[in-house]
Amino acid sequence: MEKVKLRLYQLTLILSLVSLALVLVSSGKQREFFYIAIYASIVGLAFEYKKLTLRPFSIAYPVLLIGLLNLVWYLVYELHSEGLNAYSDYLGSSKKLILASLLIFYLDRFKFYVTKENFQKYFLITTAVGFVLATGYGVFQAVEGIDRVEMAINRPTIAAYVYSVLSLALVYSLYLQRNVKLYVVAGLVVLLSWFIILLTATRAAMGLYLILAIVLTLYQFRKIHLKSLMIFLCIVAGIIIVSYKPLISPKIEQTQSEITKYQEGHDATSLGARFSMWNVGIATGLAHPLGQSIDSREAWTKQYVKDGHPHVAAAIGYLRIHLHNEIIEKYSLQGIPGLAVLLYFFVSIIVYAMANRNGLLLTAMLLLLLYGLTDVMLLSSEALIFFMTLFALSPHFSQTRRQ
Template sequence: MLRKLSAANLAAISFLFAIIAASTSLTDSTITRNAFYLAVLFAIVAFISSRPRVLSRDAILISAAIFCIGLSQAVWLLRFPATITPYNEYLTSATRLLCGAVLVITLGSLQNSLSQNVKNFSKGLLIFGFFYTSGVGIYLHAQNPDMRLEINTVATITAYIYTLQSLLTIYVITNTSWRYKSISTVIVILLTIWVILLTETRTALLIYPVLLLIFFCRRQHMTVKTILSFGLLITLMVAAACHLFTTATERLTNTVNELSNYQKGNGDSSLGSRISMWKAGIHAIEQAPEGQSATHRLDLATQYIEQHEGGNPEALRNIVYHLHNDFIEAGSLQGAAGIIALVFFFALISVANIRYMHTHAMLLLLILPTLIIGMVDTLFIDHRFVTSLTLMLVIYLILQPSRRSTPGSGIQEN
């Protein structure tokens, strides 16, 4: 049956599955998983069926970046197989990353075979997916108004994935010819701030408006009218947040107090525990730069916190799971190879974006927030996040301005 379809049709089916997977990454993990693997399957068949086969340079670099992290995690699992059961997130995330690398290099290399109609339909599906996720989030909070919003995962990961979905949606809307795209953008921004406040996630609350400001400045939309409108919008949001979301705003304003208390020796707080865990993780890296099992790292980190961090209770409770920093998390388990893999990931995607792509949206709206968030939390061991990240890399790659007339943009295979 697949042989009867052209490479362009197979690529279109793969891309639509990727859109579905990205749109349901928070709301339905089963649909996401199935759509993700179907996207990979159709992309492979489409690439094999294509003539001539051309490997896109940007797709090669981005695929290699994803492959580096997936390989590093897979090698660690092979070295320390006893840790697979308690750390099964690593097994799932490594699998998704390695499959995602295949998806990027195959489907990304076929980006010019997709028709504009397919891309336009995909954009509409993405926008619908964002509003659907927003509706689910608001509904779930209405069922449990006294709890932080969680959409099938912890509140922080909910906020991070949703923030990236929002930024992608804004990118898509601003690149359409809709008459009411400005109003649509404002609605997306207001919804995003609302949902992030419900998750009470400080990092997302802080970086989201900054990224928006940079994005609109780069697009040269910052006229006096736009600046005044943006200022009014921010003022209204701050006023509404202070009145309606007292818990979220208290968490935000308590950041300075938590840092001050840590410096005074009281680190039993969210920020204080993170600092203790970062120090413990760096100590674990120094003790085993070649990598180590999760059990051995836990012993080293626990001993360090008890001896040098006053036995920080909040840190000891959380260190069982991860170290709240991607580089420290990777280095303390996978060794220097894990840190190098992360450096390669960000470096290769940056080179691909700057050197070969016609827009820097991927770098600004996806890679930059991932890097910033990864400094205060652990993202690459969460299979939902890495799946969303991989899919969004594909989507930004496909939806970039056409390169049909760009010479030297790919490597042809015989």
């Protein structure tokens, strides 16, 4: 029986690793391996039921809580809806989160089946393969003349967010090998990744990636040698010089132009529409502190615009999608309860990561939080599956290892 339990855990781990590697090259296969891993984890939990305990804390708990809240909200407001509709993404998100919590719990509680050294080796291979495939795909799209690199996700922004986290996961794995040559490889990975991110033309990722790479490096080593830092900065400067005119300058000019237009009362731009959505989201959240339906939010906003707020009219076109901010979206639809659960999700996992000196989990959560300020990551199928799979694998990197 113990051998069966071991094989089940190994199978679940392998399926999760494959799902992680395929995120940017085949969304369909990523999803398939993710669900098969969950089914395997459910069987594994059934075999291990005598060993199941709720203590100590697991990051599966806040994930489960968000999934249950989304499900309850859906049942309260839109159980009667049929077919694909504005609420389908929320129902799909709740299902993925609830099921993912089982995978996270299983891989966390029984991680003693795999030694930390072996797991780190498997994870390094997986992230390296995933990174090479994604980078190759991105370069191929750029050579073919695509306007914005999007890989297999077909949405450049989400592709950039996921790619940046996958890249830093590989960098973290390389750091853990404690090999000077691999440190150099990690530096090259950072530089190549940033160039690919520039090709996605995603402003949030362009600005945050290098900052989080530096944060991860400082967190891992506590200090950086001056010579290495100077070499790295010189290479970064070279990339900036080469890519500034074709890639960076247009985004800076676009940002300045959109801010100016918004200040003049024109919000029908990418950034202007976001400002309007955030304005509307906060206002409608204040008006419905216990939550509301998407239909109610839309009706309230249309009336809000008619009542003397035409400068936020661009937000109306996005109300049946989302408000491009994780926190505001949650608050506008699920009120104070949703906001409290979301904050618990972020704070509890970040605190757990810091308490266990888990650099991978901390970096992933910080980027999930920061990217969530301009998008809604927990509604994107590919991004949600990717982050949940990464969370499921991350406890193996905790410095305090439970037996």
